[in-house]
Each structure stands twice: as structure tokens, then as C-alpha cells.
Amino acid sequence: MSNGNSSAKDRPSVGRTLQQARIDAKMTVDEVSSSTRVRIPIVHAIEQDDFSRCGGEVYARGHVRTLARAVGLDPAEVIELYNEQHGVAPAPVPAAPVFEAERIRPEPRRPNWTAAMVAAIVAVIGFVGFTFFSGDEDDASARAEGNPSPSATQQQQEGGGQQGTEQPDRPDPSESAVAAVPADKVTVRATIQGGESWLSVHDSSGQLIYEGVLQDGQSETFTDDEQLDLVLGNAGAVQLHVNGKEIEDVGEMGQVQRLSYTPGDPEEG
Known part of the structure; x- marks a missing residue:
């Protein structure tokens, strides 16, 4: 669609380009709106080069890209034409996190392996200590009360069958x-x-x-x-x-x- 020998002002406007592509594709405004979920009044306004109803520059570029794809045009070329005709320069990467409609790229973070290893070692030591002391307390309590150990009780239950009432079926969380x-x-x-x-x-x-x-x-x-x-x-x-x-x-x-x-x-x- 672009021509390096002619300026953007000599070419048809963005709205006219989208409208002509829609007509060539034999699509109605209603069909374009249904396939893109861009409201019918906004589609009409964009084809008339009225981008005030889009809600801002970011949304205007997003709608132009969506409509171009729907009518069979290259979205990148239409966006380039839009930028040239409306004097929009490519947005610089901001220092603070802001919303970018064209593409949101989460910033990668480097893993802190030292902190992760220290946390893992502390967790293992704490788990071993808790298990050791908890096991000693359970055995001592069982001997003092004259009760069989947990393992013996489990074996008796497995040999004699499970007792108690059956738990009712619970509904699936998604249902x-x-x-x-x-x-x-x-x-x-x-x-x-x-x-x-x-x-x-x-x-x-x-x-x-x-x-x-x-x-x-x-x-x-x-x-x-x-x-x-x-x-x-x-x-x-x-x-x-x-x-x-x-x-x-x-x-x-x-x-x-x-x-x-x-x-x-x-x-x-």
C-alpha cells in the first residue's frame, strides 16, 4: 500500500483507505462491527477520518489496526499511514510502567539465586527440627497414656475395616x-x-x-x-x-x- 516516492498527504486518508478496502471485500459496516466488536458509530466515524469518538490516541491506533485486519489490509502499513498523516511519532519506552495498547511486554527480572538458596536451607532445617520434636512429643504422649502408636492404630483400622459414616459427595467446584x-x-x-x-x-x-x-x-x-x-x-x-x-x-x-x-x-x- 505504501509508496516511497509519494508523501502521505498525496495518498488517500486512513478512513478512505479502510472504507475502500471494506467495499472491495464486499462487507457491510454491520459485518465489520460484528467481527471486530468495534461499535457501528465508531466504524462510521473512523471511515470519515473522525477519531474523536475512539477515546484517545491509544484507542484510535488500536481500532485502526483491528479494522485493517478485518478488511484484509496489512495493519502495520495502515498504522504507518496513520502516523504520517496525523503526525504521530512512535511512542518512546517510558521510565515508569504505563498502559501500552499496542503491546504490553512484562519486564524480565533476574532471579536472585543466593536468596533462594538461603531460604531453601532455612526451610529444610526448620522442617527437620519440627518433625523431630513433634515425633518425640507424640511418642511420649502415647506411652504416657497407654495408647498404641499411630502406626499400630493405622494397622488395626486397615485390618478391621474402616469405621464411621461415609462422607457425602461434594459438588465439583466449577459446577x-x-x-x-x-x-x-x-x-x-x-x-x-x-x-x-x-x-x-x-x-x-x-x-x-x-x-x-x-x-x-x-x-x-x-x-x-x-x-x-x-x-x-x-x-x-x-x-x-x-x-x-x-x-x-x-x-x-x-x-x-x-x-x-x-x-x-x-x-x-
């Missing part, structure tokens, strides 16, 4: 979690796996109920009577359970996703 979800509400649980992600959640009244960065292994649960609207900064690292059911293929690493769920989601079939 209990699904059963606990209210049928008349929408419940979304977001869990981070393999990275980190910025997350914002609005309820059905449009009020912001959560905004922040979740690290690998962290999770949050949100509930509303009618609808929850989510924005995921790094969709590939987010695992979603909606109304007790896992959502497959939330998005790709570095991809910005806007999602909405109601009490009936996800629809069966």
Missing part, C-alpha cells in the same frame, strides 16, 4: 461456580494469563465501576442487572467467563477490544 451465578443478572469474571492488561468496566447506566491494570494471575468479577461494557487493552492475555461460561477467542496479544454482555450471554448455539 458450584456456575450454579452460583444469578440467572437474572450479568456476571463477568476476567482473569489474566500470560501477561498483563489494562481493563475498564462500565455498568448499564454508563458509570465506571473499574479501571486499572491487572497482572498475570489476577482476576476480578463484575455484576450488573442489565449490561456490562468492557474495554480490554491487551485482549490476548484476558480470559473471560460470562455468566459462568468461558468465552473463546477474546482477542489477540496487543489488541484493544470493546465488549458488551447482558444476562442472556453467551447465546447458546
Whole structure:
């Protein structure tokens, strides 16, 4: 798409390029919105080169990348055109941790082997000492009370059969979690796996109920009577359970996703 002999101003705008690619792909705005989960008004605005409805520069770049991929364009070339036409320079790596929608790369940490070895040695010494003294106290108590040793009692139980009532079967934890979800509400649980992600959640009244960065292994649960609207900064690292059911293929690493769920989601079939 790019041409080194012509400037960005001589080429069609980003919005016009995305619109023409959509038309060539014989896709409607509704179909693009459904496949990318970018709302229809925002798709229309971007095709008119109006990026004010995207919510900021980071979201605008994320939407442009998502729409380009949906209509068969190279996202990197469209982003390059966007940067040239809007005077956006590549963002420098910040000194402090901030949200980067294009790609979140956790900073590697060097392992402290010395501290780990010292902690392991202390743990082993403590475990051996506890076992030694605990065993002596148990044997002394058993001899003083005239009771058989724990091993003898275990052998008697194995020879004579187990006594007592049988424990009732416990329900599977995952089944209990699904059963606990209210049928008349929408419940979304977001869990981070393999990275980190910025997350914002609005309820059905449009009020912001959560905004922040979740690290690998962290999770949050949100509930509303009618609808929850989510924005995921790094969709590939987010695992979603909606109304007790896992959502497959939330998005790709570095991809910005806007999602909405109601009490009936996800629809069966």
C-alpha cells in the first residue's frame, strides 16, 4: 500500500483507505462491527477520518489496526499511514510502567539465586527440627497414656475395616461456580494469563465501576442487572467467563477490544 516516492498527504486518508478496502471485500459496516466488536458509530466515524469518538490516541491506533485486519489490509502499513498523516511519532519506552495498547511486554527480572538458596536451607532445617520434636512429643504422649502408636492404630483400622459414616459427595467446584451465578443478572469474571492488561468496566447506566491494570494471575468479577461494557487493552492475555461460561477467542496479544454482555450471554448455539 505504501509508496516511497509519494508523501502521505498525496495518498488517500486512513478512513478512505479502510472504507475502500471494506467495499472491495464486499462487507457491510454491520459485518465489520460484528467481527471486530468495534461499535457501528465508531466504524462510521473512523471511515470519515473522525477519531474523536475512539477515546484517545491509544484507542484510535488500536481500532485502526483491528479494522485493517478485518478488511484484509496489512495493519502495520495502515498504522504507518496513520502516523504520517496525523503526525504521530512512535511512542518512546517510558521510565515508569504505563498502559501500552499496542503491546504490553512484562519486564524480565533476574532471579536472585543466593536468596533462594538461603531460604531453601532455612526451610529444610526448620522442617527437620519440627518433625523431630513433634515425633518425640507424640511418642511420649502415647506411652504416657497407654495408647498404641499411630502406626499400630493405622494397622488395626486397615485390618478391621474402616469405621464411621461415609462422607457425602461434594459438588465439583466449577459446577458450584456456575450454579452460583444469578440467572437474572450479568456476571463477568476476567482473569489474566500470560501477561498483563489494562481493563475498564462500565455498568448499564454508563458509570465506571473499574479501571486499572491487572497482572498475570489476577482476576476480578463484575455484576450488573442489565449490561456490562468492557474495554480490554491487551485482549490476548484476558480470559473471560460470562455468566459462568468461558468465552473463546477474546482477542489477540496487543489488541484493544470493546465488549458488551447482558444476562442472556453467551447465546447458546
